Amino acid sequence: MPTTLTTAPPITRPAATPTKRTARPRRLEALAAVAMASPAVVLLFIFLIVPILLAFGLAFTNAQLVSPRPMRFIGLDNFTRLAGDTVFWASLRNTLYFAVVVVPVQAGCALILAMLVNAKIRGRNFLRTVYFVPAVTSMVVVSLLWRFMYQPDGLVNKFLAAITLGRWEGIDWLNHPTTALPAIMFMSIWQGVGFHMVIWLAGLQTIPLELYEAADIDGATGWNRFRYVTWPGLRATRTFILVTITIATFSLFTQISVMTQGGPLDATSTVVFMAVRTGYEQHSTGYASAISLAFFVLVLTVSAVQRFLTRERP
Amino acid sequence: MTATPQSPTAGPRATPARPLTRRAAAHTLRAGLVLFFAAPLVFMAVSSLKPDGQIFSDTGTIKAFLPIGDVSLDNYRGVFERVPAAQFLLNSILISTVTVVAGLVINSLAAFALSRMRWRGRKVVLSAIIATLIVPFETLALPLLWWVNKLPWLTANGFQLTLTTGWLDTYQVQILPFIANAFSVYLFHQYFTSIPTELDEAARIEGAGFFTIYRRVVLPLSGPAIATVAILTFLPAWNSYLWPLMVVQSEDLRPVMVGIQYFFQLNVAWGQIMAYSTMITIPVLALFLAFQRSFVNSIASTGVKG
Amino acid sequence: MLWTHNAGNDKELGVVRQIIDDFNASQATFKVEYQAFPQGAYNDSVVAAAAAKKLPCLLDIDGPNVPNWAWAKYLQPLDMPENRFADQLPSTVGKYDGKVYSFGFYDVALSMITRKSTLSRYGIRVPTLKQPWSGAEFTAAITKIKSSGDFDYPLDLNTGATGEWWPYGYSPFLQSFGGDLVDRSSYTTASGALNGAPALAWAKWFQGLAADGMVAKKSGQDPAVDFTNGKTAISWNGSWAADTVTAKFDDVLFLPPPDFGAGPKIGGGSWQWGMTSSCGSREGAQAYLNFARQTKYFVEFGKATGLIPASTTAAAQLPNYAPEGKYRVFLDLAGTAVVRPETPGYPYISSVFTKAAQDILNGADPKQTLDKAVTDIDNNIKQNDNYRS
Incomplete structure (x- = not known):
């Protein structure tokens, strides 16, 4: 949970200058970042990436919206x-x-x-x-x-x-x-x-x-x-x-x-x-x-x- | 135009004392613009008061903009007889509000992590998100439909939780796919990058964690981005049409835009379409009025300095 | 569960509701409920639900879609003796592969709507179904009206409409010229039917109408209103417009279309009811459909919609459609209706024909356009293995 990290020790990171940092806060920072990014990333994966991949696959088939027949791969025919x-x-x-x-x-x-x-x-x-x-x-x-x-x-x-x-x-x-x-x-x-x-x-x-x-x-x-x-x-x-x-x-x-x-x-x-x-x-x-x-x-x-x-x- | 030198006017300005002709020209320009932007919608609102035959005979004359002739509220009465408008409005308010609020939180959090924190894989995730920016929803609707019908959902039945499969005909199928938005993440990311990192440093020295920095430092400075994202996610949610047609079967769950289809019968009820359109535009407009005061206007005072 | 396309159309939905209530009260074994969809979105909803395997037991279906949905196994045959449908207009019974899949309570008819006073002002003969205008006579008539300059356009073909109107409204002209959308002896090719000499003649005629200013390339958004506002002299429109125009004028005529060689033709086939393959209670669905087939319900639908009742016995009980009734002519016209091709490939054919006709109207080369349409249709049929079941 990102909120628990509010008690994390202050990290000094002067902007735009190379910093020396200990490994621990950096790992914590990465962990916090992943926690903050993951809701959006997971949702995007489910509702955007998966359908894109599906569409990608369908492009190489003869799929019909309404058909009793299973679709078939037809290679590059569509293209x-x-x-x-x-x-x-x-x-x-x-x-x-x-x-x-x-x-x-x-x-x-x-x-x-x-x-x-x-x-x-x-x-x-x-x-x-x-x-x-x-x-x-x-x-x-x-x-x-x-x-x-x-x-x-x-x-x-x-x-x-x-x-x-x-x-x-x-x-x-x-x-x-x-x-x-x-x-x-x-x-x-x-x-x-x-x-x-x-x-x-x-x-x-x-x-x-x-x-x-x-x-x-x-x-x-x-x-x-x-x-x-x-x-x-x-x-x-x-x-x-x-x-x-x-x-x-x-x-x-x-x-x-x-x-x-x-x-x-x-x-x-x-x-x-x-x-x-x-x-x-x-x-x-x-x-x-x-x-x-x-x-x-x-x-x-x-x-x-x-x-x-x-x-x-x- | 009586702008003082201290005003935040960004446009080209002339000397304070303007010749009368220029002032008149400015007024004419503004009046012309107002007419240009308002005319079609005045036409809509005025037509909503007229019977169909008159709407058509008035097009092309100035009468199209004037509530004259056989004017009544019959079309509005017709709308309520034909469409459960209140239910549709309620559904749309619920769907858009949840989408916007959840979207603001989730997307800005992700953007914060992507722009102001260091972690491995950040660049990859960011490029992946940017790459998917311009995928029109229409082209993904069919695969998505097939896919959401395979997804599980927990239903609370009293104290019993049951696992069901398939999201068709629910609120969540109209909300969840639209919360995370690559474009919103991108907008927030762009904006957050423009906020100086010195502010973070100062906060961190005072002992603030990342979430605090996000909430107390970055968000308060992000008015324009929040406003933009809010409007940008609200409008499509409010106007969504193709997707609910495909995934919602129950009338109780339909949003407002689907309602417009109720008027396209063998004999199209044009007057009622105008009335319904007027009705569904007003809430959005009211919202904007509230919005523009709280965001656009206040940004100047909280604006980023330096 | 029954799905219907009537959302927003209270009168028609009222009859559906009445039948359901009567049926539920008449027995205790089965219970029917309904869900209404707006018409414009109905097909998308059904296809989406079918993809998700969430179809209800009973559906209503637009006539030309029946073969496609039957082929896709959305629907199952009604499995009722065919002679039971003997007193229905043929266009109101949905068949595929020799089996009945659906039936409807009403149909609509197309006619040339005009006013008696308009025709007599320009000295134009009032045609009848037996003696319709010939192609040349029709051209002479609209030319005469046009030269008077009294109207924006002498003829309104409702070219501003979109979607299914195009094949419904214009393929009858094509058929009157002797062409067709597809070769109906095999349903495996459109070659010859859609690009032969008759089809080409149709295309040239159709293009000429727009080129000569007889019709608008894109008519107003509501042809019935344009007609009552005196913008157009003759309006090619469906019988649903009848109430609007007769309310305004008392000398309205509903005339058969011209005969371009193969007789006057109009389109046929409207909404019908059928049952789905996934229906868990076949007996219930059949019982309901049987129950609904009482003449009184045909009459109720006729009253509610003003459309043509599908059975002749019902027609006799509706003043407007009884012999001498003011809309009787529609019933007679509906007798000559040609249904759109009964093939699963129809949705594709419909879309291709619509685009071809629009292009032709806008000046595309007729021969090239029709040839391309034929190639597209034939490719699609081949890609679907001739739509064999």
Whole structure:
């Protein structure tokens, strides 16, 4: 029990300098650490690692969701089929396209919003709440609402017509291969930006006031204050935000399922949507697992690259 | 904008005395943003008061945002007739609260051990956790379903404890798989690493053990991380949909999002969907209001110095 | 224990409850309880429970899923003499491998919904089941309506719907052209049926409707409401929409679909009841199903749902469905219904057809798309050893 360790003898460990320590406290420290980490590790093992391993195994079988027959190992068949599946490549492309646009735009807009509502202005709590409301609304509901708004005679077109003095010709946003995914991106950013605004806000408020005062004394204003005080102060927050949005974009599913079903012409099909359609609707558990597995590998590569890049920068 | 030099304003600021035009521009911008973010949800709330036919004929006009025409609370009455909404809300509150609270404790403990203590295997565990970060739940639901049905559970029957197999149709199957969360561990880890270790040293000199350091030194400084993790685990728990559909058969155990399916009959009850959506959004919003005051605002005063 | 898909649908659930109460009161040996699920989630729940071996004794099942679940041994044959189902609409009896696995109390029918006044305004003939519109006549009719500019779209095929609507709603057109989803003589290939000349003709027609602006590529979220709001002139929709449209207009017509060569066709097969293989009390389940087959319950379901009663004797007792009743036409239409292919491979076929039809509507090359669909279906059939039991 970690609590019993509160009586452990104090350990001297000056930060960042090599220490000489006796073996006993070090073993105690290790023991305490394992005790503290184990609840999470055990739960993660049971509910995450085991299913991943199961999915890994299924990817090499012809398992069906509904079938009287036992499944059979079919080697790499699923993967060779995957390599030639145009829908898979389209889904992969769409997923990456979505991530590449949404991650920076959503993070950027969220930061701007955060700085706007961080100022001492009247009603800022009201503003924060309004910006945050979409984030707490279920994505299923949000997607239904925006389907109404994206219709050819829906609000989005009416609004654009109004501000262009009628020069705007309504388009069927969700039904053109070129506009469908951007329309979903726009909606997703609308929905998620408030949440990330709150995270940025929390980060902004950890930046010590003294730094701004020092900057003021140095005569820094506007952009320089941001460049040399705010931005470096948000280092940890930045990583949080990049990773959260990346995860959300890679698992894009609900919006697609409610709004477009991957259409028109696979323009909005994503990897997770394809895996779910294959696994549940088409009952092909084995093939769906292969899709997921290929996707994990891709994502691991991307996150390794991302970690490498974020680590490089000071 | 009348921010004084002492304010924690991080954004670019101009001189205190602003020309009127710029102030007007700022107000317009704020008004535009408010409209932009509120409009779809106002549409939802307003539509919840209207009959289906009118919802559809109003789309695309300003009337969609105004509670005019045939306005009534009929849809709300319909919701309660169709769905045991109170039960669903209660279930969701229970499930999300337990998931969030247990998750905060367990994940931050693990992150503490991973970031501020030295032990062999730490790097391996951390990399393993980070590697599993981006696994979308949808792709694991089927293997997990098969697996949870093999797991044992102790049931208390009076004073008698019995061992049962299979977790289908229970609360725990909706809670336990979601408590430990690789992403939460990662967030806490990132955050804890940014807290200077000198604080630990000081506490240790005063005789504090690891758990005390965790509770008295690290946690109080981790407001933003706690808030983030809490919101981040609360929202999916509240909105969970696919998983409860698969694992829960009894109506008494269903969470709120499943309820939305009750309205998709051969004739879809759009007005009632709007009403139900409005109803299930309000508790979350109320929670956020409480949250943002206690966390986001207070962080400034407890903020890390130096 | 009985599972039903009626959660959120009080009227229909009320009848289920009534039957259960009556049955439990009628004898003391067996006791039936029920659990209601929302319809959209029902199949997932059943499949999940089957994987966990936790199925109840009695289930209701959407018609086209019966062969799949029978093949997977979720269900067992009812083991009742087949002539007992003689007075039911054929589309309401679920068969697989020559055995009856399920029966339903009602069916739904599709029709071209429009108003008499609309047709007469544009000088369009009112078709009958015996003399339906021909393909050319239909095209002329919607072209005329479109050129008037009175409606957003002359025709609404409910293209905004998702999932099972696509094969249910559009494979009848394909069949009227002479094509089909799969070769029904063997059920081992879709080749010829889904990519032959008739199928290609269907695909071109279907694509043309969208290209010429006759239908929306993605219609509004509720076609019945769009129809009553005057946005569309003719709406291809199920009989469940009948109450909504007749409440608004008093001159609504429910018309048969056009005949593209092989006769007018509509889809068939709705929810049905069956018993599971894992049922511990076979006699109890059979007793219950037998008990439920009283005409009065068919009538009750008809009253509660407004849908087509599955038996002709029950129809006679429902004013709307009696000869001359305002919905009688649905019963006649249901007589011409083609059930979706009775093969365990249907869920896959359904998903592939849905995607193919969506792609075609959005301008994909018809020949290529259908060929790919056929290849996918044939591969799936092969991977499952022809779905032999």
